[in-house]
Amino acid sequence: MPNSRRRSRDVSPVGPRIQPRQEGAVADIGFPLGTVPRLPADAGFFLDIDGTLLDIAERPQLVRIDDDLGHLLATIRDASGGAVALISGRPVAEIDRLFGRNFCVAGQHGAERRDATGKMHQHRVPLAGLRKALKRLRAMAAEHPALVLEDKGMNVAVHYRSAPELGATVREALRRLVEELGDDFELQSGKMVMEIKPSGKNKGTAIEEFLAEGPFRDRLPVFIGDDLTDEFGFELINRVGGCSVKVGEGNSAAHWRLPNADAVRAWLKRFVEREREES
Known part of the structure; x- marks a missing residue:
């Protein structure tokens, strides 16, 4: 008899987890808005959207992308050799509508993904x-x-x-x-x-797939997210020695913390500015 109890479980990681920070990660003590590491030049970025880059809207279709955010992401993409991926519960088509077809992207919690070559990967499920x-x-x-x-x-x-x-x-x-x-x-x-x-696809599996490919391979992975769905990504990042950053309050596997979307943008801008100074 099929195990319906297993099928209907809530797959979100739950409960408090206190883990050591990534070995070798150095705190960015000059950043006043959160507890975050100083990012190296070889960082690769995995970014949740709603609640991380943008404040959560009452309805998903109400969000809008401002020019400053678009410019910031494009600058980080160029500075990191293209190693920026948007990791979201939204469909890829919806992410492209918001940001343009300008980034690597994983949608529907990893059920679909577009790699750096533009190739789409889709998890086959009976619909x-x-x-x-x-x-x-x-x-x-x-x-x-x-x-x-x-x-x-x-x-x-x-x-x-x-x-x-x-x-x-x-x-x-x-x-x-x-x-x-x-x-x-x-x-x-x-x-x-x-x-x-x-079943079996989540933000962690999407990030893992990207890490096996260029331009993310051999870079220090950084994942920023705010929700229960992002915990899979945090746990994967922790296993591979990257930097996991939780946005907002609540228990999390993430090793670092930012309070809100404004602080996320400020921290990412800090990376861009440091890269400009050192180039």
Whole structure:
């Protein structure tokens, strides 16, 4: 008999974790906005979007990219020999709409990825069952208009930021759907969101795949993220001796900390400015 209990588990890492900082990482004591390392010239960057580069919006489609952020990312990309990847729960097509087709990118929590050559890699999953689940979730969203249903293609998310009292209802509904879908899908928690996603793919697996390729190979990997979904990335970065940076409050496997998206941008600008001074 299939183990439905395993299928419906919430795959987000949870609970407090206190780990030593990366061996050899030196704190950037001159940076006043957080506890972060001094980045070397050979850093490679993996950047979450919502809650990290941008403040979280009430609805995902409401975010806008300002010119300063676009210029900053392009400058870091050029300074690092192209070693910048956007790592997001959003679909790749949506990320490209926001940032242009200018970066390596992993979307839908690693279910799809575009490498530095422009080649797309997609995790193959049976979508017929997910379409049926989506139909039932649309009915739930119609019953509760404060919920935001997001169809990403291979993932389906339900945001309850405008109705936190519905969190338990959303979680239980998605848990049951994941149980019905079987081993190909699993439940993912996030900040005021629950998501059905393909099993076995996450931000950590996406970063690991990038690290085996140019231009990230042999660079010091840096991953910045803010959510439960980013913990997989932090744990991978820690295993390979990179720099993991958590944005905001809460328990995390990350070794370093920044308070908000503004501080993230300020720290990245500091890297750019130092590179200019030393070049």
